[in-house]
Amino acid sequence: xxxxxEQDVEDIATGASFMGAGGGGDPYVGKxxxxxxxxxxxxxxxxNVDELDPEAIYAPVACMGAPxxxxxxxxxxxxxxxxxxxxxxxxxxxxxxxxxxxxGGVNSMIPFVLGxxxxxxxxxxxxxxxxxPELQMTTLHLAGVTVPPMAITDEKGNMGLLDTxxxxxxxxxxxxxxxxxxxxxVVSLYSTTGEKLQEAGIAGILTKCQQVGQIVRQxxxxxxxxxxxxxxxxxxxxxFDGKVVDVSQTTSGGFNHGQIxxxxxNSFSGKTMTIDYQNENLVAHxxxxxxxxxxxxxxxxxxxxxxxxxxxxxxxxxxxAVFGLPCDEKWRTPAGIETVGPRYFGYDxxxxxxxxxxxxxx
Amino acid sequence: xxxxxEQDVEDIATGASFMGAGGGGDPYVGKxxxxxxxxxxxxxxxxNVDELDPEAIYAPVACMGAPxxxxxxxxxxxxxxxxxxxxxxxxxxxxxxxxxxxxGGVNSMIPFVLGxxxxxxxxxxxxxxxxxPELQMTTLHLAGVTVPPMAITDEKGNMGLLDTxxxxxxxxxxxxxxxxxxxxxVVSLYSTTGEKLQEAGIAGILTKCQQVGQIVRQxxxxxxxxxxxxxxxxxxxxxFDGKVVDVSQTTSGGFNHGQIxxxxxNSFSGKTMTIDYQNENLVAHxxxxxxxxxxxxxxxxxxxxxxxxxxxxxxxxxxxAVFGLPCDEKWRTPAGIETVGPRYFGYDxxxxxxxxxxxxxx
Numbered sequence: 029x030x031x032x033x034e035q036d037v038e039d040i041a042t043g044a045s046f047m048g049a050g051g052g053g054d055p056y057v058g059k060x061x062x063x064x065x066x067x068x069x070x071x072x073x074x075x076n077v078d079e080l081d082p083e084a085i086y087a088p089v090a091c092m093g094a095p096x097x098x099x100x101x102x103x104x105x106x107x108x109x110x111x112x113x114x115x116x117x118x119x120x121x122x123x124x125x126x127x128x129x130x131x132g133g134v135n136s137m138i139p140f141v142l143g144x145x146x147x148x149x150x151x152x153x154x155x156x157x158x159x160x161p162e163l164q165m166t167t168l169h170l171a172g173v174t175v176p177p178m179a180i181t182d183e184k185g186n187m188g189l190l191d192t193x194x195x196x197x198x199x200x201x202x203x204x205x206x207x208x209x210x211x212x213x214v215v216s217l218y219s220t221t222g223e224k225l226q227e228a229g230i231a232g233i234l235t236k237c238q239q240v241g242q243i244v245r246q247x248x249x250x251x252x253x254x255x256x257x258x259x260x261x262x263x264x265x266x267x268f269d270g271k272v273v274d275v276s277q278t279t280s281g282g283f284n285h286g287q288i289x290x291x292x293x294n295s296f297s298g299k300t301m302t303i304d305y306q307n308e309n310l311v312a313h314x315x316x317x318x319x320x321x322x323x324x325x326x327x328x329x330x331x332x333x334x335x336x337x338x339x340x341x342x343x344x345x346x347x348x349a350v351f352g353l354p355c356d357e358k359w360r361t362p363a364g365i366e367t368v369g370p371r372y373f374g375y376d377x378x379x380x381x382x383x384x385x386x387x388x389x390x
Numbered sequence: 391x392x393x394x395x396e397q398d399v400e401d402i403a404t405g406a407s408f409m410g411a412g413g414g415g416d417p418y419v420g421k422x423x424x425x426x427x428x429x430x431x432x433x434x435x436x437x438n439v440d441e442l443d444p445e446a447i448y449a450p451v452a453c454m455g456a457p458x459x460x461x462x463x464x465x466x467x468x469x470x471x472x473x474x475x476x477x478x479x480x481x482x483x484x485x486x487x488x489x490x491x492x493x494g495g496v497n498s499m500i501p502f503v504l505g506x507x508x509x510x511x512x513x514x515x516x517x518x519x520x521x522x523p524e525l526q527m528t529t530l531h532l533a534g535v536t537v538p539p540m541a542i543t544d545e546k547g548n549m550g551l552l553d554t555x556x557x558x559x560x561x562x563x564x565x566x567x568x569x570x571x572x573x574x575x576v577v578s579l580y581s582t583t584g585e586k587l588q589e590a591g592i593a594g595i596l597t598k599c600q601q602v603g604q605i606v607r608q609x610x611x612x613x614x615x616x617x618x619x620x621x622x623x624x625x626x627x628x629x630f631d632g633k634v635v636d637v638s639q640t641t642s643g644g645f646n647h648g649q650i651x652x653x654x655x656n657s658f659s660g661k662t663m664t665i666d667y668q669n670e671n672l673v674a675h676x677x678x679x680x681x682x683x684x685x686x687x688x689x690x691x692x693x694x695x696x697x698x699x700x701x702x703x704x705x706x707x708x709x710x711a712v713f714g715l716p717c718d719e720k721w722r723t724p725a726g727i728e729t730v731g732p733r734y735f736g737y738d739x740x741x742x743x744x745x746x747x748x749x750x751x752x
Contacts, residue, residue, distance in 0.1 A: 186559050189551040197548050204566035
């Protein structure tokens with residue numbers, strides 16, 4: 029257990045934005061929310077998965093919807109407690125802690141906001157080890173923890189409880205409600221025991237995000253040892269450097285969809301990378317050849333400052349470094365690939381690990 | 391209190407289909423469901439609003455969605471009990487009875503199905519005195535009874551509970567869920583006390599529907615005294631006789647929308663009527679002049695047999711009689727007109743009672 033202060037959430041949000049693989053919301057918004065809550069409330073306790081109460085339940089609280097809208101339509105603040113309470117009421121159990129559903133600029137911060145509001149500890153775990161766009165895309169789902177009982181609410185005070193026959197049905201119904209609520213909503217779901225969370229979650233993700241955030245904060249232009257540090261923490265492969273020459277984005281069905289085209293710089297000069305995304309980056313090709321695909325991470329950062337970019341930050345002329353990160357081993361299973369592999373997102377090719385694709389290119 | 395048998399539900403469904411003003415679902419489907427439930431279960435008790443238990447709550451159970459889809463996608467049968475139980479659980483009160491949310495071929499029958507399944511009595515009341523397309527369009531809403539706590543379910547077993555800040559928000563969120571569930575769903579909502587139901591409901595609607603159904607069953611071509619009987623029960627004005635020459639229909643957003651064009655026959659020869667509908671008939675014009683608009687009823691029947699037509703039954707060549715019925719006085723209030731008048735549905739003119747419009751035409 030350790031206490032979390034403003035500098036900590038600042039670094040965690042930055043690192044989570046990197047690990048969010050282009051999604052998970054704007055870290056600037058996430059930082060503002062968490063720092064303001066900690067200033068007004070209490071410093072928050074961060075506990076490890078080996079410190080969990082076997083009698084209690086643990087649940088994520090998260091924003092759902094299009095990240096581009098989240099930047100303009102903040103939660104009001106009382107949504108987090110409302111959905112958590114609703115989920116706890118359904119279970120008739122005490123809440124032992126909260127955790128982020130995913131690494132991401134906003135969704136890594138919500139448990140800290142709620143922790144500062146309520147004193148409930150935050151657990152150093154998430155259910156993706158990155159960010160993904162849909163509710164059933166979690167390692168908890170793979171381990172048989174279900175989305176329901178799920179609560180969904182908005183800043184106006186509308187509230188829904190969902191009990192669905194599959195996690196995908198929860199995604200479909202909650203996505204429609206999210207769109208109606210104004211393209212973002214607040215949800216709690218996947219409540220589970222400490223034992224199950226320890227087995228099925230991605231432990232230590234917040235500490236890893238904080239380490240990445242510290243590297244970014246300390247980064248000075250041209251210091252290769254910092255890229256080396258990033259590699260040591262995340263196993264990142266430096267896939268591309270380039271300048272953004274085209275971006276397309278649409279917001280529909282409660283998601284941001286789009287494509288980014290990058291012309292190569294430095295040792296990548298003369299090559300072109302394209303990245304497709306649905307909230308998060310899905311696949312990247314260099315000159316038409318697959319370089320990395322879901323569930324591996326495609327992470328974007330400013331070429332000089334290493335500041336991470338979410339997909340909706342990307343603008344014409346931005347100079348970016350693109351990193352490929354191997355996903356957690358839990359995703360590299362048949363069930364994992366079926367849930368979040370390239371075919372799920374409509375691509376007609378199989379998943380290949382990013383490090384193998386890199387070897388093939390030589 | 392009286393017992394309801396197969397012939398009763400047959401007549402009620404026919405009459406409710408007439409009073410459904412073009413909506414409320416296919417009476418053939420409704421009759422099948424109710425007759426089969428009564429055959430397998432028990433005859434159902436129909437009670438009056440002066441026989442209600444002051445300690446109990448009363449709630450409608452209904453199908454929501456596009457009537458055209460309801461004809462092909464039947465409820466499985468266990469949905470009705472599921473939503474009613476969910477609503478009762480939220481209230482911690484005993485259920486004294488169920489009632490139709492509206493007059494309509496399907497929605498007048500669901501309480502009888504549920505009554506046969508459970509023994510819960512059906513109350514001779516509804517919340518519209520006709521059918522309307524949206525959830526907030528009830529006399530209960532006008533009287534301050536709220537849609538939430540609301541339950542919504544589908545034949546697969548997905549279940550949602552809604553607690554919304556307004557009835558219109560319940561309509562918006564439940565409509566999205568209905569579309570996702572396959573364009574129809576089963577709902578329970580507007581649970582209320584016997585006292586409030588007596589004050590705010592449309593009492594006697596099922597008996598009125600049964601009387602209309604009996605007239606239709608006994609109708610023989612050319613018997614004017616039966617039109618006279620219909621008039622005595624419903625205050626119907628015989629607005630038009632004609633042959634359908636054009637029908638447009640789209641199913642979108644969980645509704646059927648369309649327009650019907652009818653060329654005049656008999657004394658209406660040389661004139662043309664157009665009827666716009668959204669599940670239910672909304673406005674009818676003769677040669678461009680308004681003849682009747684919501685909340686007054688526009689009811690369609692076969693010119694020879696008086697068999698009622700729902701809007702989605704209407705086909706090229708059908709020979710129809712069109713009746714205008716004054717709506718219940720509860721709708722002819724400023725709040726009623728605001729909720730279901732022509733301006734709510736996007737028309738840029740004020741409501742005028744159908745009998746006044748008829749007088750103006752002379």
